[in-house]
Amino acid sequence: MTAVETGTIEGAGPEQLVRVPLGSRSYDILIGPGLIARAGGEITARLKGRRAAVITDANVGPLYLEALTDSLQTDGIESVSLTLPAGEKTKNFENLIAVVDLALTARLERNDMIIALGGGVIGDLAGFAAGIVKRGIRFVQIPTSLLAQVDSSVGGKTGINTRHGKNLVGVFHQPDLVLADADALGTLSEREFRAGYAEVAKYGLIDKPDFFAWLEKNRADVFAGGPARIEAIAASCRAKAAVVAADERENGARALLNLGHTFGHALEAAVQYDSARLVHGEGVAIGMVLAHEFSTRLNLASRDDADRVRKHLKEAGLPVSIGEIPGDLPPAEGLMEAIAQDKKVKSGKLTFILTRGVGQSFVADDVPSSEVLSFLREKYPQ
């Protein structure tokens, strides 16, 4: 099973290295404990720049910013920093301009870097800034949430939100290095960790049935921390890296990464992105169950497969049905409207990631919306 075969690095304890192969834009992802405290050394070993602008948020900054800047200083990297409010609303033009201004005031040159210290919000915003300052400077991701470590910090998608929707403005800008410090996950809430786990399970469901089976056996160890957790993160990064390398700019196969996301995004929109009711990973968990059930309804997958997915995510503590979302939801027609507005819609046709079973997902780009609507009506809480 390739997802678990890669060994640990000799003498480095449980640390793992994943190389993302993108030609001249290839980069390393390091996964292991204690990486924030020795970030300076890992950076200077790989990058030429000796100036950095560190972007973080009000939750993460107080925990790790000092350790990071101390390490940078020790290894001769001069840094400035900016701590932004935590939360999705931070991904706006105003904060983008603030980050750009910080980088230009610090006179960063093309080899210098912006460092994102935080979750997906900080990574998306700081990466966008790194992509446009001087038409692209270096970018280092230090993701501190499980979701960011296994998903948003790998692949080069950056962006902000506007009144028209989420992530509608941004660039593709690959990081030059990702340092996924496993210790940082110790301060996540149980709910945040579970939400990130939905994306871990997703890689198994897309095209790695052995990895999904491994997760079914090792879920408790992954949640407990230690080598199994690092293995799960590394396997997820390898899976995402392979998809990204095959389709850097999302023209084809990369769409598979959206398994569960079309339904998931619509549910997030339906609760108006109120994270008290539903966070992204929870929407993806429900969405993946729905995608498998919808595939069963279309006679593509077996009922057993859909049941297996539902069971595993439920055991992980994730919601697996629309009815579990607290509070009122718009009617099924309202969800359809949100799905139609999703940016993955091309010329009015509905594109869905469907599946023939666990680890056998595929892109279907001509799904009749009437089928989706009647399926949703069935799945709605009565």
Place this chain on the structure above:
Amino acid sequence: MTAVETGTIEGAGPEQLVRVPLGSRSYDILIGPGLIARAGGEITARLKGRRAAVITDANVGPLYLEALTDSLQTDGIESVSLTLPAGEKTKNFENLIAVVDLALTARLERNDMIIALGGGVIGDLAGFAAGIVKRGIRFVQIPTSLLAQVDSSVGGKTGINTRHGKNLVGVFHQPDLVLADADALGTLSEREFRAGYAEVAKYGLIDKPDFFAWLEKNRADVFAGGPARIEAIAASCRAKAAVVAADERENGARALLNLGHTFGHALEAAVQYDSARLVHGEGVAIGMVLAHEFSTRLNLASRDDADRVRKHLKEAGLPVSIGEIPGDLPPAEGLMEAIAQDKKVKSGKLTFILTRGVGQSFVADDVPSSEVLSFLREKYPQ
């Protein structure tokens, strides 16, 4: 002589086509009369999208916007438009956000397009917006100034200005089609045309000595309009396309396009970008003469070459010495400061484009600043 060999297209009158070879991002530049009035047909022949946001300015819009949108409509392209104030100050974050908002309100998808109708300012701003809406949508350039036709609309550099300087924020985003309508140049002032001509001559000076000799013979015809003008534009686009194809992201050879620009930018900064005193092309003309004279001083080029460059640009009506700039200038030390701040400076070393003679330019990346300063002191008006 390759620069003039390419024939005209059969049956299309004096129209010329230049292909920019950039793999999957390759695109056509059409140069000829009447292109705005048949833009719709040229676009639908090449691009799939049928929705467009047209960005123009208050000088160009009243002249050509209606003809353009009529043509788009005739060929089934739905469009919205935005007319911004004319001038360099338009290249700011506020207008970038306005263009992005227009594109998102019009629900442009990745195959739809932003069309820039105007000079370099509109092209740089609209191209930046096209590069970040949905992480990159299609972009069509309809440059209406000579400078934009031969320089800024080819090569994919986009950007805006900030309080830290010009073009310090932007992306590389290649156009999908460039329509250089020769008729649009008829409404340019003589001064604007001359300024664009400095960039035409630059291509000869970089590495096309035959083209420079051709310009020396045909300058009057190029200024008069007709086939010689179209040939000069096409030769310039071919020259720039070749450089861009060799070095899309400006890591090496593309720096040659900055011949005359290090001195030129410093002079523009010295007059605080007051276009009544100095426009970009005039700064480049003076800068190219200085680059040749500086190369002579370093015993790289002959005095005859420098004289020949000065004579040709002077005959074209361009300024060729610092003393011709009206009003007071900062001392030579002030120019040096502006040069050191230029974004092409790497790790404190001065990078200059020097020359061994007409058409023999090269990148020198370790020029002692003391040499530059004493040269500038000599060249300063006493």
